[in-house]
Amino acid sequence: MYAQLVETGVKRIKDLSEMSEQERHFQEKIDAEIKIEAKNWMPDAYRQTLIRQISQHAHSEIVGMLPEGNWVTRAPTLKRKLQLMAKIQDEAGHGLYLYSAMETLGADRDEEIAKLHSGKAKYSSIFNYPTLNWADMGAVGWLVDGAAIVNQVVLQRTSYGPYSRAMVRICKEESFHQRQGYEILLTMMRHGTQAQKDMVQDAINRLWWPSLMMFGPSDEHSPNSAQSMAWKIKRQSNDELRQRFIDQTIPQLELLGCTCPDPDLKWNAERGHYDFGEIQWNEFYEVLKGNGPCNQEHVATRRKAIEDGAWVREAAVAHARKKHNKNAA
Amino acid sequence: MNTQTDLIEYLLRLGDSALIQGQRLCQWCGHAPALEEELALMNVGLDLVGQARNWLEYAAELLDDGRDADDLAFRRDERAYRNLLLVEQPNGDYAVTILKQFLYDAWHLPVLTGLSQSSDERIAGIAAKAVKEVTYHLRRSGEWVERLGDGTEESHARMLAAIPEVWRFTVELTSADDSEQRLCAAGITPDTAQVAAAWQNTVSALFASATLPVPPAASYFYLNARRGLHTEHLGILLAEMQFLPRAYPDATW
Numbered sequence: 001m002y003a004q005l006v007e008t009g010v011k012r013i014k015d016l017s018e019m020s021e022q023e024r025h026f027q028e029k030i031d032a033e034i035k036i037e038a039k040n041w042m043p044d045a046y047r048q049t050l051i052r053q054i055s056q057h058a059h060s061e062i063v064g065m066l067p068e069g070n071w072v073t074r075a076p077t078l079k080r081k082l083q084l085m086a087k088i089q090d091e092a093g094h095g096l097y098l099y100s101a102m103e104t105l106g107a108d109r110d111e112e113i114a115k116l117h118s119g120k121a122k123y124s125s126i127f128n129y130p131t132l133n134w135a136d137m138g139a140v141g142w143l144v145d146g147a148a149i150v151n152q153v154v155l156q157r158t159s160y161g162p163y164s165r166a167m168v169r170i171c172k173e174e175s176f177h178q179r180q181g182y183e184i185l186l187t188m189m190r191h192g193t194q195a196q197k198d199m200v201q202d203a204i205n206r207l208w209w210p211s212l213m214m215f216g217p218s219d220e221h222s223p224n225s226a227q228s229m230a231w232k233i234k235r236q237s238n239d240e241l242r243q244r245f246i247d248q249t250i251p252q253l254e255l256l257g258c259t260c261p262d263p264d265l266k267w268n269a270e271r272g273h274y275d276f277g278e279i280q281w282n283e284f285y286e287v288l289k290g291n292g293p294c295n296q297e298h299v300a301t302r303r304k305a306i307e308d309g310a311w312v313r314e315a316a317v318a319h320a321r322k323k324h325n326k327n328a329a
Numbered sequence: 330m331n332t333q334t335d336l337i338e339y340l341l342r343l344g345d346s347a348l349i350q351g352q353r354l355c356q357w358c359g360h361a362p363a364l365e366e367e368l369a370l371m372n373v374g375l376d377l378v379g380q381a382r383n384w385l386e387y388a389a390e391l392l393d394d395g396r397d398a399d400d401l402a403f404r405r406d407e408r409a410y411r412n413l414l415l416v417e418q419p420n421g422d423y424a425v426t427i428l429k430q431f432l433y434d435a436w437h438l439p440v441l442t443g444l445s446q447s448s449d450e451r452i453a454g455i456a457a458k459a460v461k462e463v464t465y466h467l468r469r470s471g472e473w474v475e476r477l478g479d480g481t482e483e484s485h486a487r488m489l490a491a492i493p494e495v496w497r498f499t500v501e502l503t504s505a506d507d508s509e510q511r512l513c514a515a516g517i518t519p520d521t522a523q524v525a526a527a528w529q530n531t532v533s534a535l536f537a538s539a540t541l542p543v544p545p546a547a548s549y550f551y552l553n554a555r556r557g558l559h560t561e562h563l564g565i566l567l568a569e570m571q572f573l574p575r576a577y578p579d580a581t582w
Contacts, residue, residue: 062364062367065358065359065367066358066359068358069355069358069359072355072358073352073355073356073569073570074569074570074572074573075573076403076573076574076577076580076582077399077403077574077582078348078378078381078382078385078398078399078402079382080582081351081355081378082375082378082379082382085351085355085371085374085375085378086375088358088367088371089368089371089372089375092364092367092368092371093368095364096364096365096368099364134573134582184582187581187582188580188581188582191581192580192581192582193577193579193580193581195577195580196577196580196581301359301360302359304360305359305360305361305362306362308360308362308422309361309362309363309366309423310362311423311481311483311484311487312362312363312366312423312477312484313362313363314480314481314483314484315476315477315480315481315483315484316476316480318480318481318484319475319476319477319479319480320476322479
């Protein structure tokens with residue numbers, strides 16, 4: 001999944017002449033497309049921005065298990081159940097990759113997860129929308145993973161080596177699930193009953209705009225983007241990626257035989273892109289602030305899982321210590 | 330009774346148990362005590378639902394009444410389900426979940442190992458693949474029984490409390506009905522006494538290293554999943570699992 005609004009804490013980007021020697025050396029490496037590795041010197045703001053972004057990305061994978069977990073016990077065929085289980089398993093794995101990448105920056109997994117549980121750390125706004133019918137499992141795979149992939153494909157070239165390598169691995173698995181999601185919808189549209197077709201359109205109507213919001217605020221309201229771009233953490237702007245997503249997704253929508261819940265959507269031959277309507281930015285910021293439909297439930301679920309599991313983790317630690325002592329004796 | 334009828338019955342028992350255990354694992358999604366456990370629970374569940382599909386497909390072919398594996402999974406009522414009572418029990422806390430998984434795995438592995446030598450080639454093939462998966466399941470659940478049994482005071486107490494909750498259902502793991510005995514005599518399924526002995530050995534050894542007492546053998550009581558007499562937990566589980574195919578009988582998913 002993705003991190004969509006990451007503070008850099010930087011007010012103004014320095015040019016090379018204003019930098020210390022270390023900073024200049026660092027920026028020159030970035031400009032030369034040389035990956036930054038864990039032991040290299042890096043500006044503290046770069047480190048902190050990456051910790052925020054990668055942890056947000058990891059949290060998104062973990063919270064992102066919940067909307068699908070909501071339907072895994074109700075999947076309608078054995079094949080669909082298996083696909084969904086495999087997908088959820090991959091998401092847990094992606095979370096683990098990302099927490100590991102984050103830890104190369106000196107951050108602590110448990111501390112960052114505690115920030116998620118206290119509401120201090122963010123995760124992708126999309127996972128605060130409820131999954132209300134089975135078609136949502138297709139639409140989440142197609143639209144939500146689709147949007148994540150557009151983001152993540154670019155992040156394969158992000159300047160921090162461990163993050164970039166995690167993205168390469170994640171993208172491979174994610175693309176597979178995205179095609180499966182689309183196939184769920186295609187099956188329902190081509191071979192399904194009217195009730196099923198209605199489910200598909202309903203899922204698209206509900207998830208279309210939230211998927212577009214996954215790319216973050218528009219460029220003019222994205223004060224942190226310039227620094228992230230200069231550091232090449234981000235490689236393309238929010239609006240560029242959002243436009244690419246829309247351009248590639250509309251033909252897929254048409255192939256399904258569904259409509260887009262945007263009356264202003266129109267092909268613009270002059271631009272060679274689709275024009276589209278205004279995103280409800282008020283909703284976006286409210287969801288990100290914690291006021292979305294499922295924010296409370298999802299954070300509470302994750303917090304409860306970790307709290308209820310404390311005795312299990314303590315037992316594992318105690319047992320490992322006993323074994324270690326026995327072996328040492 | 331002919332072999333075909335016995336065989337269908339047996340395939341349903343294997344398939345239903347794997348499916349219901351898989352369904353219980355799905356209910357953990359997002360609620361596990363650690364991220365690594367989210368991954369492991371879904372991994373084991375995925376293996377089991379995959380095995381269930383293989384067994385139910387074969388059962389459907391033998392039944393030859395127009396139903397497929399999905400019909401068997403999603404359109405049979407609880408009285409027609411043949412899963413072990415053990416696997417339909419609620420997840421409870423992690424001690425109950427781990428203990429159920431371990432007791433099932435410790436039975437499942439010798440069953441599958443025996444089945445991989447079956448005179449029925451189809452069964453032998455499915456079982457040979459499943460043996461690899463269940464070898465992992467048993468290693469994992471056994472390690473957790475040890476960790477929790479011989480971990481902290483609290484985890485030990487929770488394991489002690491979990492044992493009486495599920496132990497009585499193990500009677501099904503160590504007994505066989507006439508139908509199973511006929512299949513065994515025909516060389517299709519493993520000897521139940523051997524499976525029971527292997528189960529007993531695994532459980533005794535592991536409980537010992539987990540500092541847990543092995544209760545006396547469970548004894549027969551009214552319920553009997555082989556005849557579709559389940560606990561009250563199964564009906565609710567199926568209501569959730571079967572909702573979509575039941576609500577939209579003409580749908581294609």
